[in-house]
Amino acid sequence: MKPLDYFKKTFVFVFIFYIVYKAVGMLFNxxxxxxxxxxxxxxxxxxxxxxxxxxxxxxxxxxxxxxxGDRKPKEEK
Incomplete structure (x- = not known):
């Protein structure tokens, strides 16, 4: 993946997470x-x-x- 893709994923996730976090906090108030x-x-x-x-x-x-991905489960001994 390109470095810009890492930036975009992180930026969008943090931006939306913080806004939702504050909205829920305000909802309780x-x-x-x-x-x-x-x-x-x-x-x-x-x-x-x-x-x-x-x-x-x-x-x-x-x-x-x-x-x-498809991981194979470990075999039990």
């Missing part, structure tokens, strides 16, 4: 802190975090979503 400024803060933090982790994975090339 009945969206009491929901305003336009807070939404921009969440998007900015999600973008920045995803960008930093994506750049790190661009160089580290850690693939979290690999298919394991």
């Amino acid at each position: 009945k969206f009491s802190d929901l305003n336009l400024l807070n939404v921009f803060k969440i998007l900015f933090i999600a973008f920045t975090t995803a960008l930093v982790l994506g750049v790190i994975n661009y160089f580290a090339k850690i693939d979290f979503f690999t298919k394991k």
Whole structure:
């Protein structure tokens, strides 16, 4: 896989994960802190975090979503 693919996978996963995480947290507070400024803060933090982790994975090339393929189970002795 190309280094840019590692970046894209990490960026999208972290960005969506952080937004869902904050939305669930707000859901428990009945969206009491929901305003336009807070939404921009969440998007900015999600973008920045995803960008930093994506750049790190661009160089580290850690693939979290690999298919394991058809593994043969170990034979019992």
